[in-house]
Amino acid sequence: MAIKSLLSISGLAATLSVSYAAAAPQLALCPNLRLVSNAACCKFFDLRDDLQNNLFGNTCGERVREALRLTFHDSIAFSKTLGGGGADGSIITFAETELQFAANAGNGGVEEFVATLTPFGPKHNVTPGDLISFAGILGISNCPGTPRVQFFTGRPNPVAPAPDGLVNQPTDDADTIIARFADAGFSPDELVSLLASHSIAGADTFVGAGGGDAFDSTAHVFDSQFFIETRLHNPVPGEGRLPSDASLARDSRTACTWQSFVNNENSMRSAFAAALTKMMLLGQDQSQLVDCTEVIPQSPSHNPAPFFPGNATINDVDAACTQTPFPTLPQNPAVTSVATINEF
Numbered sequence: 001m002a003i004k005s006l007l008s009i010s011g012l013a014a015t016l017s018v019s020y021a022a023a024a025p026q027l028a029l030c031p032n033l034r035l036v037s038n039a040a041c042c043k044f045f046d047l048r049d050d051l052q053n054n055l056f057g058n059t060c061g062e063r064v065r066e067a068l069r070l071t072f073h074d075s076i077a078f079s080k081t082l083g084g085g086g087a088d089g090s091i092i093t094f095a096e097t098e099l100q101f102a103a104n105a106g107n108g109g110v111e112e113f114v115a116t117l118t119p120f121g122p123k124h125n126v127t128p129g130d131l132i133s134f135a136g137i138l139g140i141s142n143c144p145g146t147p148r149v150q151f152f153t154g155r156p157n158p159v160a161p162a163p164d165g166l167v168n169q170p171t172d173d174a175d176t177i178i179a180r181f182a183d184a185g186f187s188p189d190e191l192v193s194l195l196a197s198h199s200i201a202g203a204d205t206f207v208g209a210g211g212g213d214a215f216d217s218t219a220h221v222f223d224s225q226f227f228i229e230t231r232l233h234n235p236v237p238g239e240g241r242l243p244s245d246a247s248l249a250r251d252s253r254t255a256c257t258w259q260s261f262v263n264n265e266n267s268m269r270s271a272f273a274a275a276l277t278k279m280m281l282l283g284q285d286q287s288q289l290v291d292c293t294e295v296i297p298q299s300p301s302h303n304p305a306p307f308f309p310g311n312a313t314i315n316d317v318d319a320a321c322t323q324t325p326f327p328t329l330p331q332n333p334a335v336t337s338v339a340t341i342n343e344f
């Protein structure tokens with residue numbers, strides 16, 4: 001009997017120690033004495049401080065917008081039929097080739113930012129794919145309202161340039177864009193979710209005379225104004241509107257999801273985070289990557305208060321979603337024009 005009890009107690013102890021061992025986090029100590037979940041995350045603390053102080057200036061400004069846009073131009077270059085390594089950093093390693101592509105070249109392109117970002121990789125021993133992903137995800141943490149997007153490290157060096165023609169142009173119609181995203185593995189809903197990025201974006205060259213035309217009246221805040229203002233008959237004076245955004249806001253395959261974000265910023269945030277995480281894993285084997293999201297700060301908070309700008313009303317909204325009416329919103333009479341975003 002005594003032996004039986006002893007056996008059952010030792011069995012319980014073994015169970016406890018097994019389950020404790022399974023739950024115990026495996027921590028690593030970095031050279032700078034930070035405790036991290038995995039030693040592979042250590043170098044990203046130094047890279048984070050370097051980028052924040054010497055590139056982003058700890059603000060939701062031009063460099064952040066460029067970093068976010070670069071995640072798109074690198075990673076969407078992934079096709080089930082045409083190839084391309086996705087989020088592999090090939091736009092840095094094979095810059096001589098990829099920066100010639102129409103979508104990446106010229107003043108409205110990403111050349112200048114690729115040149116600016118590139119040296120941070122070798123300096124911190126980070127591969128180009130990890131660098132682009134980290135810069136984009138870290139950068140947007142400076143913008144109030146952004147979700148904390150998962151960051152994974154371990155992308156190998158890219159092996160080849162992406163083929164041309166995989167990055168959509170703002171003159172592409174909805175059919176072309178939806179088909180391109182489907183080829184990269186994204187549904188129309190995920191495409192709309194990714195375009196929440198244009199909530200903190202603008203155009204230097206494509207629309208407007210002066211450049212730096214914001215895509216909504218709150219370009220330094222990640223909110224749903226982009227989804228509201230793109231559906232108005234006309235942009236707010238000073239605002240830029242891409243033809244591609246205008247089409248997708250009204251297309252039957254995307255308009256209802258577009259509209260669903262108008263007064264549901266939480267859903268916009270979580271859908272954007274999931275879609276951006278997926279985009280950052282295109283062409284990668286997630287099982288070979290290490291989650292270092294702990295390096296990414298929480299963004300400043302933002303209280304959603306969606307509005308119609310100026311004296312706009314529901315009568316100024318283009319009908320597009322037949323399933324649900326456009327939400328009723330208060331007006332913000334102070335918003336009668338939008339300033340350029342170039343300097344900030």
Ligand code: HEM
Pocket residue numbers: 062064065066068069071072107108109168169170171177194195197198200201202203204205206207242244276
């Ligand atoms: C249909 C797909 C898309 C098209 C056609 C498109 C097109 C454009 C264009 C033409 C600009 C203005 C460039 C300039 O003149 O400076 C722009 C800006 C921007 N885009 Fe997109 N975009 C698309 C999707 C995305 C996605 C998926 C993201 C990120 C996840 C993104 C992030 C941005 C950002 C952050 C900017 C602002 C860049 C800056 O201010 O320097 N875009 N986009």
